[in-house]
Amino acid sequence: MTAAHRRVNPFVIPGREDAPRSVLCPWREPDHAGLYVEIxxxxxxxxxxxxxxxxxxxxxxxxxxxxxxxxxxxxxxxxxxxxxxxxxxxxxxxxxxxxxxxxxxxxxxxxxxxxxxxxxxxxxxxxxxxxxxxxxxxxxxxxxxxxxxxxxxxxxxxxxxxxxxxxxxxxxxxxxxxxxxxxxxxxxxxxxxxxxxxxxxxxxxxxxxxxxxxxxxxxxxxxxxxxxxxxxxVGTLSPADVELFIATRTEQRKRDCDFPSLHKELVEYLAAWPNTTVAALQGHLTGVYDHARRTFTNYTNDTTITKDDMTDYTMNWINNMRARR
Structure with missing residues (x-):
């Protein structure tokens, strides 16, 4: 892995890794203009x-x-x-x-x-x-x-x-x-x-x-x-929107970064969620990739995040929320 190739979470805005809930803002950061997806x-x-x-x-x-x-x-x-x-x-x-x-x-x-x-x-x-x-x-x-x-x-x-x-x-x-x-x-x-x-x-x-x-x-x-x-x-996402968002964002980031792909079954599972929003989708994707970075021994382009990994992430998130109460 070269210095330019970093192991990243592909669903966090580049340059905003410390602020994962940031939204695209091209008037402040012009590079963001190229990150919009037509969904x-x-x-x-x-x-x-x-x-x-x-x-x-x-x-x-x-x-x-x-x-x-x-x-x-x-x-x-x-x-x-x-x-x-x-x-x-x-x-x-x-x-x-x-x-x-x-x-x-x-x-x-x-x-x-x-x-x-x-x-x-x-x-x-x-x-x-x-x-x-x-x-x-x-x-x-x-x-x-x-x-x-x-x-x-x-x-x-x-x-x-x-x-x-x-x-x-x-x-x-x-x-x-x-x-x-x-x-x-x-x-x-x-x-x-x-x-x-x-x-x-x-x-x-x-x-x-x-x-x-x-x-x-x-x-x-x-x-x-x-x-x-x-x-x-703007509105909620169609199944095609979900698939396009995932495909576009991963393609944008794989040009100079390393991270696992999403298994086809997981993509279909996410696309089947009714009335989901881009914020909810990005939140789940950001979370499961953070979970993978902490738990995968091989976090590279050669590995895959599966539906089981999403379940593990979700259960871990639920348990952490319960522990905070």
Whole structure:
């Protein structure tokens, strides 16, 4: 085995071995763009998003809401990240500078109290707005004095702040900047639709929500906006999706890494699971390969992980969970 050939877990994102629950994020790590697999409606959803942003220069005139829907674990965050990455590049082609600001995890962490209660919509939207103003000031996109002026109304009246941001960036000679704001996940239609109605221009509000295609289609119904919401969705995996995900990911990694293959019977077993999500599938595959690395004496391309190995891993996981209680 050469130095380049490493014994790896093929279902952990390369370079993210210490963070196995990471999702693909090409706007932060461009190499991730080549790791997407066309499963769970990803390809048509991504194309649909591109069609809905066919004229990105219109963002000079108004704000825009983009919303990714689907069940928990279906890959909403990964799709959102690819869409944001693509939009950032497209804006550059029309003389604008897309700049992504991720407030999702930062605000969600602040939302949780000791009892797990989530703060109200108004407070959460205020935190998002305040966070964006601070990041714009820290990145030298607005003046420090503008930061102070905007932080006052940010907590209670974010619509006033978003209406003024384009002018504040222009005062700093940053009139070409388009903030692409990644919002905390929301299942509340009322919150999502408030962003749809935000005044101002040159801001894209990116949200993800556990919503069905029908629910997504009702966002903004009956409202008048300059530009409708851009909505896309992903879903659970078909048997063919499962097989394609496994085949693609292993092929990608075997170019420079060593690890056992999955036995055909195990692949068929995983493909037969009903309504499984990409997060659940990746979790099981990551787990069984970690188990194999600990227990196999010969963890190489010449060995195979079987259905019995999956059973051993599952029982070991169950026993460990019981021991922690």
């Amino acid at each position: 769970d409606n990803y390809a048509p959803a991504f194309q649909q998003f591109k069609d809905q942003f066919a004229s990105p220069q219109l963002l000079k005139e108004a704000c825009r809401l983009a919303l990714v829907g689907g069940e928990s674990g279906c890959g909403k965050s990964a799709l959102r990240n690819m869409c944001a990455h693509w939009l950032e590049e497209e804006l550059g082609k029309v003389g604008l500078q897309g700049k992504i600001f991720d407030l999702a995890k930062e605000v969600d962490a602040l939302n949780q109290g000791l009892d797990g209660a989530v703060i109200d919509i108004k407070a959460r939207m205020g935190r998002v707005c305040s966070g964006l103003v601070k990041k714009l000031a820290a990145g030298d996109f607005i003046e420090g004095s503008a930061r102070d002026d905007l932080l006052g109304p940010a907590a209670g009246a974010p619509h006033e702040v978003y209406a003024e941001l384009a002018a504040a960036m222009a005062d700093k000679d940053r009139e070409d900047v388009v903030p692409i704001l990644l919002l905390p996940a929301s299942d509340m239609r009322a919150e999502v639709e408030r962003y749809l109605q935000m005044p101002g221009s040159r801001i894209v509000f990116f949200a993800e929500a556990v919503m069905s295609t029908n629910e997504l289609s009702r966002i903004g119904a009956g409202q008048t906006t300059d530009m409708p919401p851009a909505t896309v969705s």
